[in-house]
Ligand code: SF4
């Protein structure tokens with residue numbers, strides 16, 4: 205417990221140093237909150253990397269993950285990642301779990317958000333962008349209910365920000381187009 209507290213304290217100091225007296229904006233606060241929700245949850249009850257030899261972490265230097273709006277600020281001075289145009293993060297194929305970008309924490313799911321009868325509905329779909337490498341994207345419902353619940357909670361938290369909501373909507377539209385194209389090709 206004491207170790208955990210010290211780790212939390214160090215993280216707090218690190219984040220405050222990053223912002224060096226500047227205001228941490230709402231987008232960043234929400235990202236930190238979402239990361240906290242997802243921090244200790246995994247798609248399967250065991251390390252799913254054992255199914256595929258960690259393929260999703262074995263991209264090349266040209267392959268990166270999309271950053272949520274303002275997420276790039278959390279990686280200032282981080283020697284472990286390269287940020288491209290403030291929008292894409294490239295890793296070295298290994299990382300501290302707590303440092304993972306949100307895209308990695310949500311993977312292999314992605315949310316599709318809709319408004320129905322005045323309620324915001326979050327549907328989680330397998331992230332088809334990873335279908336070549338990730339066995340967990342082969343169909344829906346391959347991850348645990350706990351993981352799905354955590355992703356839903358994290359997404360609910362993020363979409364308080366209109367910028368995060370727009371970011372998610374744009375990607376889920378792209379994913380829908382890829383699904384449509386794939387279904388046409390399969391027919
Ligand atoms: S590719 Fe899929 S199964 Fe493999 S480590 Fe990544 S999320 Fe887990």
Ligand code: SF4
Nearest residue numbers: 261295297298299308
């Ligand atoms: S940041 Fe970490 S979790 Fe994400 S792809 Fe790189 S090594 Fe894997």
